[in-house]
Amino acid sequence: MRRPIIAGNWKMYKTPSETVGFLHDLAPMVTAASRVEIVVCPPFVDIAAAVDAARGTAIGIGAQDLFWLKEGAYTGEVSAPMLVAAGCRWVIVGHSERRQYFGETDESVLKKTAAAVEAGLTPIVCVGERLEEREGGQTERVLARQCSGGVCGLTPEQFARIVIAYEPVWAIGTGRTATPEMAAQAHHFLREQIGIRFGDEAAQACRILYGGSVKPDNIKNLMEQDDLDGALVGGASLDPVSFAAIVNV
Numbered sequence: 041m042r043r044p045i046i047a048g049n050w051k052m053y054k055t056p057s058e059t060v061g062f063l064h065d066l067a068p069m070v071t072a073a074s075r076v077e078i079v080v081c082p083p084f085v086d087i088a089a090a091v092d093a094a095r096g097t098a099i100g101i102g103a104q105d106l107f108w109l110k111e112g113a114y115t116g117e118v119s120a121p122m123l124v125a126a127g128c129r130w131v132i133v134g135h136s137e138r139r140q141y142f143g144e145t146d147e148s149v150l151k152k153t154a155a156a157v158e159a160g161l162t163p164i165v166c167v168g169e170r171l172e173e174r175e176g177g178q179t180e181r182v183l184a185r186q187c188s189g190g191v192c193g194l195t196p197e198q199f200a201r202i203v204i205a206y207e208p209v210w211a212i213g214t215g216r217t218a219t220p221e222m223a224a225q226a227h228h229f230l231r232e233q234i235g236i237r238f239g240d241e242a243a244q245a246c247r248i249l250y251g252g253s254v255k256p257d258n259i260k261n262l263m264e265q266d267d268l269d270g271a272l273v274g275g276a277s278l279d280p281v282s283f284a285a286i287v288n289v
């Protein structure tokens with residue numbers, strides 16, 4: 041059984057005090073959701089406050105990025121052991137905004153993913169096609185390339201400890217969600233790719249989340265799809281009421 045995950049990616053929103061307020065509001069609204077793993081990924085500067093505010097709840101805290109080396113002269117970077125020491129259990133890797141604006145490649149995604157696993161974090165590794173790629177019929181080619189250049193380079197032991205997020209770039213922040221059928225098709229394809237590299241059992245065990253304009257009113261239809269194991273939520277994760285509504289579905 042793959043336990044569902046609902047993860048919030050706050051992107052560049054909220055201060056430490058806003059983070060504390062959010063978690064105090066969210067925690068009592070999600071106490072009944074024991075079947076789901078709940079994750080909140082705030083900006084780096086909010087992590088300490090988030091870990092403190094989430095203590096004693098079922099809410100796990102994650103970061104939105106990391107660097108693959110442990111320490112050194114890398115101004116502005118944060119390592120996996122530092123995130124662990126700060127109380128993180130999760131980290132998002134290879135988000136399309138990192139690929140688009142900050143030069144993230146499949147190669148850096150692979151290094152970051154391996155570093156996260158080695159430190160004991162659960163990486164949520166993002167893949168997904170851009171609009172012109174979908175419209176040009178390239179979706180599967182792009183997903184296959186992102187897998188083969190990225191997570192397929194992990195060892196089977198490392199792979200067993202990651203989560204994948206399928207986030208079609210054209211659905212992020214646009215209000216244009218993939219239909220449940222489109223999401224299901226992409227998730228099925230990703231599972232096939234994983235199966236080719238790591239075998240059927242690993243493919244069946246891997247959790248694949250959907251991300252892209254997930255809201256309280258579309259989560260139910262998405263979650264009904266066989267290969268869909270939860271969601272990576274952007275905008276709707278910033279409000280405790282809408283995030284709780286998604287968790288509670």
Ligand code: 13P
Pocket residue numbers: 049135207211212213214215251252253254272273274275276
């Ligand atoms: P939205 O839910 O705002 O579309 O963002 C999705 C996302 O990028 C999550 O990582």
